[in-house]
Amino acid sequence: MDLDSLLYWSRAQFAMTAMYHWLFVPLTLGLGIIMAMAETKYYRSGEESWKRAAKFWQKLFGINFAIGVATGLILEFEFGTNWSNYSWFVGDIFGAPLAIEGILAFFMEATFIAVMFFGWGKVSKGFHLTSTWLTIIGASISAVWILVANAWMQHPVGMEFNPDTVRSEMNDFWAVALSPVAINKFFHTITSCWLLGSIFAMGVCGWFLLRKHHERFAVANIKMIAPFGLIAALLTAYTGDESAFQVADKQPMKLAAMEALYDTGASDAEGNCQNGEGVALSAFGLLNPKKEAPQDEEPPFLFNIEVPRMLSLMGTRSSNGYVPGINNILNGGYTKRDGSVALPADSMIAKGKEAIQSLAMFRDAKQRGDETAAATYREELDKNFEYFGYGYLNNKEELVPNVPLTYYSFRVMVGLGTLFIILFITAIFLSRKSARLQKSRWMHIAFICSVPLAYIASQCGWIVAEVGRQPWAIQNLMPLRAAISKLDGSSVMLTFFVFLVLFSTLLVAELNIMFKAIKQGVDESDRSPEKE
Secondary structure, eight states: OOHHHHHHHHHHHHHHHHHHHHHHHHHHHHHHHHHHHHHHHHHHHOOHHHHHHHHHHHHHHHHHHHHHHHHHHHHHHHHHHTOHHHHHHHHHHHHHHHHHIIIIIIHHHHHHHHHHHHOTTTSBHHHHHHHHHHHHHHHHHHHHHHHHHHHHHHSOOSEEEETTTTEEEESOHHHHHTOHHHHHHHHHHHHHHHHHHHHHHHHHHHHHHHTTOSHHHHHHHHHHHHHHHHHHHHHHHHHHHHHHHHHHHHOHHHHHHHTTOOOOOOBOTTSBBTTSSOOOEEEEEEEOTTOOSTTSSSOSEEEEEEETTHHHHHHHSSTTBOOOOHHHHHHOOSBOTTSOBOOOHHHHHHHHHHHHHHHHHHHHHHHHTOHHHHHHHHHHHHHHGGGGGGGGOSSGGGGOOOHHHHHHHHHHHHHHHHHHHHHHHHHHHHTTSHHHHHHOHHHHHHHHHHHHHHHHHHHHHHHHHHHTTTTEEETTTEEHHHHOOOOOHHHHHHHHHHHHHHHHHHHHHHHHHHHHHHHHOOOTTOOOOOBO
């Protein structure tokens, strides 16, 4: 197989593993909060019904948690097997957050999860509640460091390149850990997990109500879950808006792909739209399938419903702020947020190739012991290093991600998020009178149908984040074609199908176990004594 085929199958394998893994992670983080809230109610009220609720949610949490760990381990191994050049180039930086995640968060989860599951009646109510909260806090801390690593790939900071070892080395840990991109990515991701967990739990309650089974349990838990879910949904929307602001500054091509935005005219010297009209947001449109290249003559949309100036407001916090389109980014010449003028993509590719050549000449001079020449080549490398990754590209069109997939995924995510906000508000209104909620059969069906929609929205969020930054493994620093391992493409294709069968089997097994646990319902016979 050639490089393109190897790259295709390696990307497919990693994407498939990540998407399966992300079926389990958000439910772990979201359902963990709900089980902790239920146990907190039990601790404060002493009502056995809340203890039974906590144990029921913990059972579903445990089933999901076990499968999530298995898929996560495989995902991390793939960095070393399929993306060894990436691991060599930035392993000192990327590996640090993952090591902290493994040492701190994973051991914290492993310690307290045993108490949470097996400590009922063996430890005091207070210690058990603390263990439950520490289990989900540990899982959230684990997410922090994974998302720090991912955010660094989106916006590499706190590093310097060492030409002697051909590795990027961390020189500011806190710049990596506290990057604005990392902070916002964590809060947006964690609140979206709370949202999914709330939708899932309300779906279970809706099934109970539809079957007229455990109705008191379902109504009581919906009253607890719906307000939490609404808060999570609103926070997800708020942090999503902040994400758009960050993307507009640091990944403008991703934002342009999210909007199928090709041309926005010229900018003035202050970074505003020269025409004074701002840039409109595409609320929803139908893309033109004949649009095959950024600079062809085909219009991007068959129809498009726009909100005037809204994209300028989201991307720059100004109603007339300039947001470049795909062709503007490729051609350069507009004023960026920091006041500099964007270079054309062809110039950045040329500078990147100069940087790669300077690195090769530097290493050759070092081997010859010519320190003077090495210093000269090092200076040239440093001057062009910010374009280093562009040097691996063959043409500027490679900088354009899959526009239709990014555009539609973004709208599915936002549209479903809006639908969930309406769902939570309706649930809160109906739950004010228990009898009304119990009789609202249409609402029970809506709860159940929302569960798969929540997973679709969650997956679409990651599609936007990851597909939208292609072709980069590390934004502006390393494209995927430079990050890949030297493997036989047929072996990657084989393992793709092996993992597909394995993960599908795990998913079917989990769903089977989960459905059986839900059908068994809440254990009404549990009356085990608690230590005070």
